Amino acid sequence: MRIVDATLFALQIPFVEAFAHSVRSRSYSDSIVVRLRAEDGTVGYGEAVARPYVTGETVDGCLQFMERTLWPAVQATDYLRWTGQNPIAWLASLALPADADSLATPGVVAWHGARCGFELALVDCLLKSAGVSLGDxxxxxxxxxxxxxxxxxxxxxxxxxxxxxxxxxxxxxxxxxxxxxxxxxxxxxxxxxxxxxxxxxxxxxxxxxxxxxxxxxxxxxxxxxxxxxxxxxxxxxxxxxxxxxxxxxxxxxxxxxxxxxxxxxxxxxxxxxxxxxxxxxxxxxxxxxxxxxxxxxxxxxxxxxxxxxxxxxxxxxxxxxxxxxxxxxxxxxxxxxxxxxxxxxxxxxxxxxxxxKPLKGPGLGVEIQDALLEKYAQQIISLTTKAV
Ligand SMILES: [Mg+2]
The missing domain is CATH 3.20.20.120 (Enolase-like C-terminal domain)
Incomplete structure (x- = not known):
């Protein structure tokens, strides 16, 4: 299964009340949502949270890493659908380049937020396409x-x-x-x-x-x-x-x-x-x-x-x-x-x-509202497979 396009939404959703810890206080969500579309039209969603004081990732750095490194790897891959094989092996088969040592960038421990965003979107998309829940x-x-x-x-x-x-x-x-x-x-x-x-x-x-x-x-x-x-x-x-x-x-x-x-x-x-x-x-x-x-x-x-x-x-x-x-x-x-x-x-x-309660719907089991992605996006990046 090929992934034909990706859209990255850098969000700012206001909080009901500010949240603080010893490092910083925040008043809005700054998640990046990754929306992938497969060749059969199925759409899947993943989420990355860039935290400079945890993994060293910033929102801008994450977006760049997604666009320059993760997206080329994803669009070059023909993904296996899950057909009952060992789930850990299947998740590992979604190999995404984000290893700390191989892709070291000064100040970044690992591109884990970015990797998570793409991995979850792939899981959601491929499982939905097969009519399977992550709970299966x-x-x-x-x-x-x-x-x-x-x-x-x-x-x-x-x-x-x-x-x-x-x-x-x-x-x-x-x-x-x-x-x-x-x-x-x-x-x-x-x-x-x-x-x-x-x-x-x-x-x-x-x-x-x-x-x-x-x-x-x-x-x-x-x-x-x-x-x-x-x-x-x-x-x-x-x-x-x-x-x-x-x-x-x-x-x-x-x-x-x-x-x-x-x-x-x-x-x-x-x-x-x-x-x-x-x-x-x-x-x-x-x-x-x-x-x-x-x-x-x-x-x-x-x-x-x-x-x-x-x-x-x-x-x-x-x-x-x-x-x-x-x-x-x-x-x-x-x-x-x-x-x-x-x-x-x-x-x-x-x-x-x-x-x-456990979530039972296909993929991750949540239905994402595209209108809200557009409403709260500070930046939208569209990535499409180039015609060969
Ligand atoms: Mg903690």
Whole structure:
């Protein structure tokens, strides 16, 4: 099956409310949606989220990489339809050039957002063409329960969010921390949500090794289930030092982008869990490879998300989360709880207690509204197969 054209939509969808962590605050979604059309007319959608402080990708850099490197590779390939073969092997057959080492660009760890955008669009398109759901390849093993995430706003703001999540019955809450008023914030949130709710923190690399250890010690009394990326991406041994000196299990996020990162973190005994995010890890194929390694070595996995992702990444994340044998937590599917408008015809966000149903429709299982892509696009790039 040949892909005959691609359209890249660089979006700006306003948020209902700004979202902040220790690195930056954002007030709109800046996803890039990739729309591919196959020779039989089937259309598929994928999504890339460029995060300079995670993979090193910018929106402009991603668009260029897609146009110059990914699109020529995609249009030169005759793709295999999925006909019941091993799903991991089939996903791997969608080989897309985005390896960190072979395509190193200064400042870019890996073109994983860009790769994810094209990979998801291919998966959606090829599976729709065959009338198959991603849930047929990756059958759901359990229901998915989403966490609430409290942005790094004032303590009063955090309390307001905690109350809302309590009313919503969310059993898991993640709190963004910055090194300012961390104890006060966690004490106030714990008081609101009560002892039953699982709390975890995310430092987004704001701490030194010493301050990470001290902060974990100071927060331990609030029963914190994990501390995510307290220190910046660096040598795994540094994270191992934090882990060895903390009673709170450490989770790697920005430190975990490639399979090589996963191997180095495991070898250093740097953490107890990984945050897997599709756009950060390069799409379904590479993320499943990291999950498999984690499972084999006793590392727990969380299925994370990108703040501001649309229904496309949320749908793919839901399939992944429901399929993986065991996940500690899941994030995402905020949809119109965060975006002024989400792209899917039917809402995809989770419901009471954070629960969400498996998606069963063809491809990723969401129906994307082209009119909204055009409404929120800051830039549209059309790529077509050149006549030979
Ligand atoms: Mg994180």
């Amino acid at each position: 390849l990756l059958p759901p093993r359990h229901p998915v329960t989403y966490s609430g995430v409290i942005t790094a706003s004032s303590v009063e703001g955090a309390v307001k969010h905690a109350r809302r999540f309590k009313q919503f019955g969310l059993p898991h809450v993640k709190v963004k921390i910055t090194g300012e008023a961390d104890r006060e914030r966690l004490a106030a949130i714990r008081a609101v949500v009560g002892p039953q709710v699982s709390l975890r923190v995310d430092g987004n690399g704001a701490y030194s090794v010493e301050s990470a250890i001290a902060t974990c010690e100071a927060l331990a009394e609030f029963q914190i289930d994990s501390a995510e990326q307290m220190i910046s991406r660096g040598h795994p041994q540094d994270l191992a030092t934090v882990q060895a000196n903390s009673t709170i299990p450490q989770m790697a996020d920005e430190s975990l982008i490639t399979l090589a990162d996963a191997e180095a973190l495991i070898a250093a005994r740097a953490c107890k869990s990984f945050n897997l995010r599709l756009s950060k890890c390069g799409g379904l194929g590479p993320t499943l490879a990291i999950a498999e390694l984690a499972q084999a070595t006793g590392i727990q996995v969380q299925v994370g998300c990108q703040v501001g992702e649309t229904a496309i990444l949320s749908a793919a994340g839901r399939h992944l989360a429901a399929y993986l044998p065991e996940i500690s937590f899941c994030e995402g599917s905020y949809g119109s709880l965060l975006l002024r408008e989400d792209l899917s015809r039917r809402p995809i966000h989770f419901g009471h207690q954070g629960l969400a």
